[in-house]
Amino acid sequence: MASEPTILNEVVASDYKYGFESNIEQELLPKGLHEDVIRFISQKKNEPEWMLEWRLAAYTQWLKMREPHWANVKFPLIDYQDIIYWAAPKQREGPASLDDVDPELLATFAKLGIPLEEQKLLSGVAVDAVLDSVSVKTTFQHALKEKGVIFCPISEAIQKYPDLVRKYIGSVVPTNDNFFAALNSAVFSDGSFVYVPKGVRCPMELSTYFRINARNSGQFERTLIIADEGAYVSYLEGCTAPQRDENQLHAAVVELVAHERAEIKYSTVQNWYPGDKEGRGGIFNFVTKRGICEGAKSKISWTQVETGSAITWKYPSVILKGDNSIGEFYSVAMTNHHQQADTGTKMTHIGNNTRSRIVSKGISAGVSQNSYRGLVRINPRAENCRNHSQCDSLLIGNKCGAHTFPYLEVANSTATVEHEATTSKIGEDILFYCNQRGIDTEAAVALIVNGYAREVLNQLPMEFAVEAQKLLAISLEGSVG
Amino acid sequence: MEISVRDNESVSDMIKKSVAATVRNEEWKYTNVQFLSRDTYAVHQRVPYQGNLFTFSAEAATTVSNGADPFLVLGRSLSEGISTAIIGKNTAVEQPIELNVVADCQTENVAQSNRFRVVVEEGASVTVVERHSVNGSNVFLDLFEIEFDVHENASVEYIKIFDSPGSIRHLGHTTATLARESRFTSFAVCIDGAFIRNNLRISFKGEGANAYLYGVSVLTESQFADNHTVVDHEIPRCHSEELYKGVYDGKSVGVFNGKIYVRPDAQKTTAYQSCKSILVSKSAQVNAKPQLEIWADDVKCSHGATTGKIDEEALFYLRTRGLTYDDARALITYAHAAEVVEHISSALIRNSIERRIAQKLGTIPLTL
Numbered sequence: 001m002a003s004e005p006t007i008l009n010e011v012v013a014s015d016y017k018y019g020f021e022s023n024i025e026q027e028l029l030p031k032g033l034h035e036d037v038i039r040f041i042s043q044k045k046n047e048p049e050w051m052l053e054w055r056l057a058a059y060t061q062w063l064k065m066r067e068p069h070w071a072n073v074k075f076p077l078i079d080y081q082d083i084i085y086w087a088a089p090k091q092r093e094g095p096a097s098l099d100d101v102d103p104e105l106l107a108t109f110a111k112l113g114i115p116l117e118e119q120k121l122l123s124g125v126a127v128d129a130v131l132d133s134v135s136v137k138t139t140f141q142h143a144l145k146e147k148g149v150i151f152c153p154i155s156e157a158i159q160k161y162p163d164l165v166r167k168y169i170g171s172v173v174p175t176n177d178n179f180f181a182a183l184n185s186a187v188f189s190d191g192s193f194v195y196v197p198k199g200v201r202c203p204m205e206l207s208t209y210f211r212i213n214a215r216n217s218g219q220f221e222r223t224l225i226i227a228d229e230g231a232y233v234s235y236l237e238g239c240t241a242p243q244r245d246e247n248q249l250h251a252a253v254v255e256l257v258a259h260e261r262a263e264i265k266y267s268t269v270q271n272w273y274p275g276d277k278e279g280r281g282g283i284f285n286f287v288t289k290r291g292i293c294e295g296a297k298s299k300i301s302w303t304q305v306e307t308g309s310a311i312t313w314k315y316p317s318v319i320l321k322g323d324n325s326i327g328e329f330y331s332v333a334m335t336n337h338h339q340q341a342d343t344g345t346k347m348t349h350i351g352n353n354t355r356s357r358i359v360s361k362g363i364s365a366g367v368s369q370n371s372y373r374g375l376v377r378i379n380p381r382a383e384n385c386r387n388h389s390q391c392d393s394l395l396i397g398n399k400c401g402a403h404t405f406p407y408l409e410v411a412n413s414t415a416t417v418e419h420e421a422t423t424s425k426i427g428e429d430i431l432f433y434c435n436q437r438g439i440d441t442e443a444a445v446a447l448i449v450n451g452y453a454r455e456v457l458n459q460l461p462m463e464f465a466v467e468a469q470k471l472l473a474i475s476l477e478g479s480v481g
Numbered sequence: 482m483e484i485s486v487r488d489n490e491s492v493s494d495m496i497k498k499s500v501a502a503t504v505r506n507e508e509w510k511y512t513n514v515q516f517l518s519r520d521t522y523a524v525h526q527r528v529p530y531q532g533n534l535f536t537f538s539a540e541a542a543t544t545v546s547n548g549a550d551p552f553l554v555l556g557r558s559l560s561e562g563i564s565t566a567i568i569g570k571n572t573a574v575e576q577p578i579e580l581n582v583v584a585d586c587q588t589e590n591v592a593q594s595n596r597f598r599v600v601v602e603e604g605a606s607v608t609v610v611e612r613h614s615v616n617g618s619n620v621f622l623d624l625f626e627i628e629f630d631v632h633e634n635a636s637v638e639y640i641k642i643f644d645s646p647g648s649i650r651h652l653g654h655t656t657a658t659l660a661r662e663s664r665f666t667s668f669a670v671c672i673d674g675a676f677i678r679n680n681l682r683i684s685f686k687g688e689g690a691n692a693y694l695y696g697v698s699v700l701t702e703s704q705f706a707d708n709h710t711v712v713d714h715e716i717p718r719c720h721s722e723e724l725y726k727g728v729y730d731g732k733s734v735g736v737f738n739g740k741i742y743v744r745p746d747a748q749k750t751t752a753y754q755s756c757k758s759i760l761v762s763k764s765a766q767v768n769a770k771p772q773l774e775i776w777a778d779d780v781k782c783s784h785g786a787t788t789g790k791i792d793e794e795a796l797f798y799l800r801t802r803g804l805t806y807d808d809a810r811a812l813i814t815y816a817h818a819a820e821v822v823e824h825i826s827s828a829l830i831r832n833s834i835e836r837r838i839a840q841k842l843g844t845i846p847l848t849l
Contacts, residue, residue: 070507380763380764380766393773393775395775395777395778395780396778397778398745398746398748398777398778398779399745400776400778401774401775401776402773402775403772403773403774403775404771404772404773404774404784405770405772406769406770406771406772406786407768407769407770408767408768408769408770408786408788409511409766409767409768410758410760410766410767410768410769410788411766412760412763413760413761413762413763413765413790414763414790415760415788415789415790416787416788416789416790417786417787417788417789418785418786418787418789419769419771419784419785419786419787420783420784420785420786421771421773421783421784421785422781422782422783423773423775423780423781423782423783424780424781424782425778425779425780
C-alpha cells in the first residue's frame with residue numbers, strides 16, 4: 001500500500017511515461033492515399049495478386065463510405081490525404097538473431113519494458129513486436145511450431161499460408177463493414193496471424209506490442225486468429241505511442257474465429273498517448289474487433305483495459321453462431337483530462353443455448369467523456385439464450401461525463417436478457433474512512449478504483465494484471481483534490 | 482368538417498414528409514412508420530372539450546425548434562389551436578379531469594390533431610385521465626400533444642389509457658416542466674391499440690421536484706407500443722423514478738427508450754429507471770434502449786432492463802397448487818403488470834384498469 005502514492009507522485013512529475021521518440025532511420029512514403037499507395041504497399045509486401053485485388057476492392061468501397069459520427073465523441077474531420085500510409089524501419093538484410101537487430105530498436109523495446117530476450121524464456125511469453133508497420137522480431141516460433149501453432153506477422157502468413165489467410169480474412173469483419181474497417185482492409189501494413197490446429201492447447205500466452213513511432217503515420221494493423229476444433233489460445237495485445245502534438249490515427253481490425261469447442265481469450269491493455277492536459281494531440285483509436293463462435297460449444301472472451309488514446313471508438317463483439325457457444329466481454333475504460341471513449345460490445349445470439357456476459361466498468365475524471373455502447377441481439381430462432389450485462393460508471397470530479405447506451409433487442413421468448421447499470425461517485429464517507437486510517441486521499445482513490453475494476457482485472461493474465469493496475473493508478477494522476 | 486391545410490400542402494404530403502424524417506433517425510430505430518403514409522386520411526377538427534375548465538384559443542401553427550419530432554411538427558401544423566386549463570393556486574381538484582379523444586371513423590380514415598395545456602398553479606393538485614379510442618372500423622391517426630406546467634409545490638397525476646379496440650395510430654407528446662418541490666406522476670397504460678407511440682419529456686426547473694413515470698403494456702396480436710421517455714435533470718436535488726413493464730403475446734412488439742440526462746452541476750440528483758418485459762409468445766419482440774447521460778458527479782443513477790420468458794419455477798409452483806397451465810400463466814403475467822397499476826392513487830381508476838388487464842390476460846383481478 002505504501003508504494004502506491006509514490007507511483008502516483010512519480011507519474012505526476014513525469015507526464016507521459018512513454019513519450020520518447022526513437023531515431024531509427026525510417027522509410028516513408030509521401031502523405032496521401034490513392035490506388036498507387038495500395039499497390040506500393042502490396043508490392044513492398046510481395047503479396048499475391050488476389051491480396052492486391054482484395055485491397056483495391058476495399059478501397060473502392062471505402063471511397064463510397066462516409067466517416068461515421070454517430071458515436072458520442074467529438075473530433076475534427078480527419079484529412080485522409082494527410083496521413084503517411086507506409087513507414088518501415090530501414091534495416092539490413094533479414095536479422096537472423098537479436099544481435100542483427102538495430103540496437104536503437106532494442107532500446108525502444110527495453111524502455112517499453114518488453115522482455116524480448118532471455119527474460120522472455122522465463123516469463124514464457126512469445127512476442128510478435130510490431131514497430132510501426134513491420135514486424136521486427138518474432139520469438140518462440142520454434143517452440144510453437146512443434147505444436148503446429150502458427151504465430152507470425154500477417155504479411156508472412158500471406159506468403160506462407162495463403163489458403164488459410166484467404167479463407168478467413170474478411171470473413172468476420174467484411175471489407176465494407178464500416179468506414180475504418182474498409183480503410184484498414186485497403187492499406188493494412190502488418191499485424192499478427194495465429195492458427196491453432198485441432199485439439200492443440202497453445203503452450204504459452206501469445207503477445208504483441210504495437211507501437212506507433214513515425215510522425216503522421218497512421219497505423220493500420222490487422223490481426224487474424226483462428227482456433228480450430230478443440231483448440232485454446234490466449235492472446236495479449238499491448239499498445240503504446242510516443243507523445244506528439246498532432247492527432248494520430250489508429251484503425252485496426254481484429255478477427256477471431258473459434259471452431260467447435262475452441263476457446264479464444266483476447267486481452268488488450270491499451271495505453272496510447274492520450275493527449276496532454278489541455279487535450280492537444282493524442283491517438284484516435286478507431287478499431288473494429290469481432291469474433292465469431294463458429295462451432296458448437298466454442299468460447300470467445302474479450303478483456304480490455306483502456307486507459308489511453310484521445311478518442312477510443314471500439315466495440316469488441318462476438319457473433320454466437322454455434323449452439324451452446326459463449327461470448328464474454330470484460331472492460332475497464334478510464335478517461336482523464338480531455339479524453340473521450342465510446343466503447344462497448346455487440347453480442348449477437350444466433351445459435352441455441354448461447355450465453356453472453358458483459359461487464360463494463362467506466363471511470364471518468366477531469367473533463368473527459370466516457371460512454372458505454374452495447375448491443376445484445378437475440379435472433380428469432382435462437383432458443384434459450386442468456387445474457388447478463390452490467391455497466392458501472394464511476395465519476396471523479398464534477399466536469400466529466402459518464403454515459404450508457406445499451407441496445408437490447410429480444411425476438412425470442414425463451415431468452416433471458418438482463419441489463420443493469422449504475423453511476424455514482426466515490427462516496428465521501430468511504431474516503432473519510434480511509435483518511436481516518438491514515439491512507440491519504442489519492443491513495444484511497446487508487447485503492448477504491450482498483451477494487452472497483454478488480455472483476456475485470458482478474459480476467460487478465462498475470463503479467464498484464466500488474467501492468468494494468470499500475471496504468472490505472474497512473475491515469476488517475478491529478479484527478480483528486 | 483375539412484379544414485384548410487396551411488401552406489397549400491396536402492395532408493398526404495405532410496404525412497409523407499414526417500414519415501420520411503424518421504428514416505435513419507436514431508429516435509425511430511425500432512419503430513417503422515412507413516405504413517402511415519400508405520393510407521389517406523380526412524382531417525377532422527379537434528374535439529371541443531365539454532366543460533368550463535378548458536378555454537380554446539386559436540393559434541397559428543407554432544414554430545418548433547429544428548430537430549423536433551417529425552410528428553410533433555405534423556400535429557402542430559394540423560392543429561387549429563390549443564385548449565388551456567388553469568388550476569388556481571392551492572386548489573385541489575377532487576374529480577379527475579377526463580380527456581376523451583375519440584374520432585368518428587365509421588365512414589373514412591381520420592386524422593386529427595389535439596393540443597392541450599394544463600397550468601397547475603402553486604400548491605394546487607389535479608388528476609388528468611386521457612383516453613384514446615376509435616369509433617368505427619376505419620383508421621384513426623391520432624396526433625396529440627399535452628403540456629403540463631407544474632408550479633411550486635403543485636402536484637399532478639396523469640393517466641394515459643388505451644383500452645378500446647380499433648385501429649388507432651397514436652403519436653403523442655407529453656411534456657412536463659416541474660418547478661420547485663412539485664410532483665408529477667405519469668402512467669402510460671397500453672392494453673389495446675394497434676400502434677402507440679408515447680413521447681414523454683420531463684424537465685426539472687426547480688430544486689426538490691419529483692417525477693414518477695410508470696408504464697404498462699399488455700399486448701397481443703400485432704399490436705405495437707413504443708414508450709420514449711426523456712427525464713432531463715437540469716437542476717440539482719431532483720428525484721426521478723421510472724418503471725415500465727410489459728407482457729407481450731402474439732406478434733406484438735414493445736419498444737422502450739428511456740433517456741436520463743443529468744446536466745453539469747445538477748448535483749445530488751437521484752434517478753432510477755427500470756424496464757421489465759415478459760415475452761409470452763415466440764413471435765413477440767421487445768427492443769429496449771435504456772440510456773443514461775451524466776455530466777455531474779455527485780449523483781446516484783441506475784437503470785436496469787430485463788427481458789425474458791415466464792419464470793418456469795413460478796409456473797410449476799402454481800401448477801402444483803392445482804392451477805391449470807393457462808391459469809398459472811395468466812396469474813403470473815397479471816401480477817407482473819399489476820405492479821405498475823397499483824401506484825395509481827384513485828381506487829376507481831385503478832380497479833377499472835386492473836379489471837381490463839385481468840380480462841385481457843384471462844384471469845380475475847386480485848383486488849376485487
